[in-house]
Amino acid sequence: MRKPDGKIVLLGDMNVGKTSLLQRYMERRFPDTVSTVGGAFYLKQWRSFNISIWDTAGREQFHGLGSMYCRGATAIILTYDVNYPQSLVELEDRFLSLTDTASTDCLFAIVGNKVDLSEEGTVESLEKEECGPRLAGGNCESPKVPKQVQLEDAVALYKKILKYKMLDEKDVPAAEQMCFETSAKTGHNVDLLFETLFDMVVPMILRQRAQGPPQTVDISSYKPPTRTKSGCCA
Amino acid sequence: MMSTKAFTLVSAVERELLMGDKERVNIECVECCSKNLYVGTSDGFIYHFLLEEKALPAGTATFTATKQLHKHLGFKKPVSELRAASALNRLLVLCDNSITLVNMLSLEPVPSGARIKGAVALALNENPVSGDPFCVEVCIISVKRRTIQVFMVYEDRVQIVREVSTPEQPLAVAVDGHFLCLALTTQYIILNYNTGASQDLFPYCSEEKHPIVKRIGRQEFLLAGPGGLGMFATVAGISQRAPVHWSENVIGAAICFPYVIALDQEFITVHSMLDQQQKQTLPFKEGHILQDFEGRVIVATSKGVYILVPLPLEKQIQDLLASRRVEEALVLAKGARRNIPKEKFQVMYRRILQQAGFIQFAQLQFLEAKELFRSGQLDVRELISLYPFLLPTCSSFTRSHPPLHEYADLNQLTQGDQEKMAKCKRFLMSYLNEVRSTEVANGYKEDIDTALLKLYAEADHDSLLDLLVTENSCLLTDSAAWLEKHKKYFALGLLYHYNNQDTAAVQLWVDIVNGDIQDSTRSDLYEYIVDFLTYSSDQALVWKYADWVLQKSEEIGVQVFTKRPSDEQENSFNPDDILHCLQNYPKALVKYLEHLVIDKRLQKEEYHTHLAVLYLDAVLQHKPSASDKGAEVTETQAKFRRLLQKSDLYRVRFLMEKVQGAGLPMESAILHGKLEEHGKALHILVHELRDFSGAQDYCLWRSEGRDPPYRQQLFHTLLTMYLSPGPSTPELTVAAVDLLNQHAREFDAAQVLQLLPGTWSVQLLCPFLAGAVRDSIHTRRTTQVALGLAKSENLIYKYDKMKLKGSSVRLSDKKLCQMCQNPFREPVFVRYPNGGLVHTHCAASRHTNPSAPSPGTRT
Numbered sequence A: 001m002r003k004p005d006g007k008i009v010l011l012g013d014m015n016v017g018k019t020s021l022l023q024r025y026m027e028r029r030f031p032d033t034v035s036t037v038g039g040a041f042y043l044k045q046w047r048s049f050n051i052s053i054w055d056t057a058g059r060e061q062f063h064g065l066g067s068m069y070c071r072g073a074t075a076i077i078l079t080y081d082v083n084y085p086q087s088l089v090e091l092e093d094r095f096l097s098l099t100d101t102a103s104t105d106c107l108f109a110i111v112g113n114k115v116d117l118s119e120e121g122t123v124e125s126l127e128k129e130e131c132g133p134r135l136a137g138g139n140c141e142s143p144k145v146p147k148q149v150q151l152e153d154a155v156a157l158y159k160k161i162l163k164y165k166m167l168d169e170k171d172v173p174a175a176e177q178m179c180f181e182t183s184a185k186t187g188h189n190v191d192l193l194f195e196t197l198f199d200m201v202v203p204m205i206l207r208q209r210a211q212g213p214p215q216t217v218d219i220s221s222y223k224p225p226t227r228t229k230s231g232c233c234a
Numbered sequence B: 001m002m003s004t005k006a007f008t009l010v011s012a013v014e015r016e017l018l019m020g021d022k023e024r025v026n027i028e029c030v031e032c033c034s035k036n037l038y039v040g041t042s043d044g045f046i047y048h049f050l051l052e053e054k055a056l057p058a059g060t061a062t063f064t065a066t067k068q069l070h071k072h073l074g075f076k077k078p079v080s081e082l083r084a085a086s087a088l089n090r091l092l093v094l095c096d097n098s099i100t101l102v103n104m105l106s107l108e109p110v111p112s113g114a115r116i117k118g119a120v121a122l123a124l125n126e127n128p129v130s131g132d133p134f135c136v137e138v139c140i141i142s143v144k145r146r147t148i149q150v151f152m153v154y155e156d157r158v159q160i161v162r163e164v165s166t167p168e169q170p171l172a173v174a175v176d177g178h179f180l181c182l183a184l185t186t187q188y189i190i191l192n193y194n195t196g197a198s199q200d201l202f203p204y205c206s207e208e209k210h211p212i213v214k215r216i217g218r219q220e221f222l223l224a225g226p227g228g229l230g231m232f233a234t235v236a237g238i239s240q241r242a243p244v245h246w247s248e249n250v251i252g253a254a255i256c257f258p259y260v261i262a263l264d265q266e267f268i269t270v271h272s273m274l275d276q277q278q279k280q281t282l283p284f285k286e287g288h289i290l291q292d293f294e295g296r297v298i299v300a301t302s303k304g305v306y307i308l309v310p311l312p313l314e315k316q317i318q319d320l321l322a323s324r325r326v327e328e329a330l331v332l333a334k335g336a337r338r339n340i341p342k343e344k345f346q347v348m349y350r351r352i353l354q355q356a357g358f359i360q361f362a363q364l365q366f367l368e369a370k371e372l373f374r375s376g377q378l379d380v381r382e383l384i385s386l387y388p389f390l391l392p393t394c395s396s397f398t399r400s401h402p403p404l405h406e407y408a409d410l411n412q413l414t415q416g417d418q419e420k421m422a423k424c425k426r427f428l429m430s431y432l433n434e435v436r437s438t439e440v441a442n443g444y445k446e447d448i449d450t451a452l453l454k455l456y457a458e459a460d461h462d463s464l465l466d467l468l469v470t471e472n473s474c475l476l477t478d479s480a481a482w483l484e485k486h487k488k489y490f491a492l493g494l495l496y497h498y499n500n501q502d503t504a505a506v507q508l509w510v511d512i513v514n515g516d517i518q519d520s521t522r523s524d525l526y527e528y529i530v531d532f533l534t535y536s537s538d539q540a541l542v543w544k545y546a547d548w549v550l551q552k553s554e555e556i557g558v559q560v561f562t563k564r565p566s567d568e569q570e571n572s573f574n575p576d577d578i579l580h581c582l583q584n585y586p587k588a589l590v591k592y593l594e595h596l597v598i599d600k601r602l603q604k605e606e607y608h609t610h611l612a613v614l615y616l617d618a619v620l621q622h623k624p625s626a627s628d629k630g631a632e633v634t635e636t637q638a639k640f641r642r643l644l645q646k647s648d649l650y651r652v653r654f655l656m657e658k659v660q661g662a663g664l665p666m667e668s669a670i671l672h673g674k675l676e677e678h679g680k681a682l683h684i685l686v687h688e689l690r691d692f693s694g695a696q697d698y699c700l701w702r703s704e705g706r707d708p709p710y711r712q713q714l715f716h717t718l719l720t721m722y723l724s725p726g727p728s729t730p731e732l733t734v735a736a737v738d739l740l741n742q743h744a745r746e747f748d749a750a751q752v753l754q755l756l757p758g759t760w761s762v763q764l765l766c767p768f769l770a771g772a773v774r775d776s777i778h779t780r781r782t783t784q785v786a787l788g789l790a791k792s793e794n795l796i797y798k799y800d801k802m803k804l805k806g807s808s809v810r811l812s813d814k815k816l817c818q819m820c821q822n823p824f825r826e827p828v829f830v831r832y833p834n835g836g837l838v839h840t841h842c843a844a845s846r847h848t849n850p851s852a853p854s855p856g857t858r859t
Ligand SMILES: Nc1nc2c(ncn2[C@@H]2O[C@H](COP(=O)(O)OP(=O)(O)OP(=O)(O)O)[C@@H](O)[C@H]2O)c(=O)[nH]1
Pocket: A012, A013, A014, A015, A016, A017, A018, A019, A020, A021, A031, A032, A033, A034, A035, A036, A037, A056, A057, A058, A059, A113, A114, A115, A116, A117, A137, A138, A139, A182, A183, A184, A185, A186
């Protein structure tokens, strides 16, 4: 097995469409998915680099695995559902802390998926009014509803992340560049999302190569385990 | 999920062999080290068996265990773990929190009594840090709270090297190098016992779940995670493989590449590490031990020991291929690369790729098939042989054995579906076309090209001709029969030609043109044949078909003689033979003579005369209907005149005889001209034809390349003719004036002036006179300049002469050579620029004798 040169991890609540986004990008289709168990990954050849992309499970049960998946990650895609505001809240509450193990210069992208379900931008297909209210998600033909989460909310979260990471806005890509609204169903912005990230990840890989030994994380620099952030009684 | 058969479960130790009918005794642990199988029981016994493996033809094996010894170590407690250290010939026995070292064969404790006390669990380091081969590194979970100890174990002593405390109580341990992988109470961690640094992996709940930590290879561990996951983690704390999904209550896990095996209450499940998918499930009740020992997987219930015998990878792969699971088969095969010797692997892998290729092919997945054939370096003939009749009858090919696929031929594969068949054929066409010029074709070029030819011919494909006119290896007999069968006669001709059978080729094409056989490939086949013969160096062939081509068309047919490549030097055609042949084809004859005379410029009188005569005949033939001068007549006539003018080789008098009285004044004039009979010629032009510009041209033509007086003479003759007394018409006068004004320089003005009638005005002859005067003045001036120049040149020479005479050297007895100081005996001497005289021999020696005085430098 060839060792990947860089790692991108998809995080986000269950049912927001992480697996679907990855399938759309890697296999150019939108198949029925089942809720992910544990995790899965793809290898993507980008120029001369092998980038591994990890799809994680959003279910609470697998939450504990997140830190390990994120360890040493070059980029993390935080995914929410534009029609389900809680999924954005969860990113901050539940998923952000998992990224502590990521590479120190890790990139963050915030992705609002399932834009095809909301009316904005696609007003012309607003005809199926008789269809009653449905649960969010699913690929059933839901009626178009106004978008519940605005892009500004994602931008705000991005800025919060920078604060959390104690990063200067000047040193990282701008929020506008890193917040996406996608649809795995239609493919809207999906290529853009992944390929923007790949292009940003490549120079990071080169930088990491130029610095210390590749693939070995210097674990002596980590804090002793007694002081982990993931304490549940906080 | 379709299943694979990766393992078979066989019994190793029957329960009677162990404890007979002691109902309450259970198996607590097992250890296997090459042929030695050890079993530890709940009543404190260790059993030693020898395992004998017998391979079965189906790829599995049976085992028989023969008991060697059993021994009680004197503890009341069960034997909870056994570990062999074969390098030390020791078995480590964990019993009652104490690890005893016993001899592997006698099971006697070491005489030194060395042991490790206070151990709850132990792990051997399979990637030891010390290089000492007579030492094993053992890690124990201590009875002390939250403590791990590391020991070096020698043949008869043990030594503690490290003690580390852990943040929580450890429940299970595995070790690799300096890295401990630990299951603590609430989480898994990696702990470097050398530096003390630790890293969280992920949390789990020990109250709900029995932890598993299992080293699976260099720096990598397998852990039981939440939700029935088998998680992979490296010593760096990252996951490089996706997890496998087990059931919730896994008791034990083992590795047998490329599979992860897990045991729960009901089943043994097998997952592939390559694609994370579950491959096999074996029902197995009441199992409680699952471990792998050097690749051997052992499961045990509390009463019996069993072995999971892996099916040979090749068998597994073949099974996958048989159920058309190409992707999985390839993944498995690729994954096996590290476990199989390189040579063997390559042969195996290539074969699998080829088989996979045929599976894709049968599903009409041609792109995939092609890629697999290519990477599997398939002998193309395997593929060709699927198509009936495509391989040449003489081909020595036999399909590989065992076969790469199950199909007899394409008919069977497509079940007679014509559309599928056509698709397959199109694929083969493009595939063969692609590979025929690559190294894949080496050695079977004939088979490939012949097959390709057959496909093209059958499909009426344009590339058939391209194939035949470029370098190819089509086999003659096979291809010829096939082309004939498909009525591709033109192509067949090309094939004959390629095989140096031009006669057969041409005959075939001639038959097509004649309508004896049908093939509409080329509508211009006749021209093609002419062209073919033109470029054929086979004279006999050209002669054979010369009459045929000429009969079809004289003009085109004659090209076989006239358009022959100019570089055709040796054994080229004899023109006389050709002329003889062309006797019956007048048009062709003219063309050929033109070719000889005009194109090739052959300087042979006969050809020139013959051509002139033929032209004349043609001109005369059309003469009767002179009233309507057809364009063709004038064309021939023009050619005739051009020949008469340009050629100096034809027999002038002979032609003159023929032309005279034939009413061809212009031609007569030209012929007179050739005979230098300018008077007669000009008379015809001026008086018969009244063609004054023709007369002028005549003068120019005939005086070409002659000296000026000749030219003047000629022009004067013409002028005189214009001015000659007689019924002088104004026409002639005008002609005379024009002649003078336009060709002033061709006349001697003085002579002309005497000829001119006095009545002519100066105005009329102004251009002529002005030119003449200017010319005359110019001549005078240039002559004067030349005279002046000649005079001064003469003066210069005179001066030089005077100078030379003035400084003459007088040689006398008194003059001595400046070098040797002797007088001169001969009238030869050398004079230096300073005037000094020396003997010639002295001058010569001066150059070879540098010490001699040099008179040249003296002043
Ligand atoms: N309309 C619409 N439906 C989507 C889109 N993306 C995903 N879905 C649907 O949302 C559901 C969940 O998608 P998944 O990709 O399985 O979600 P996930 O984030 O991987 O979920 P977990 O694996 O449980 O964490 C599926 O039914 C998808 O078909 C989208 O862009 N538009």
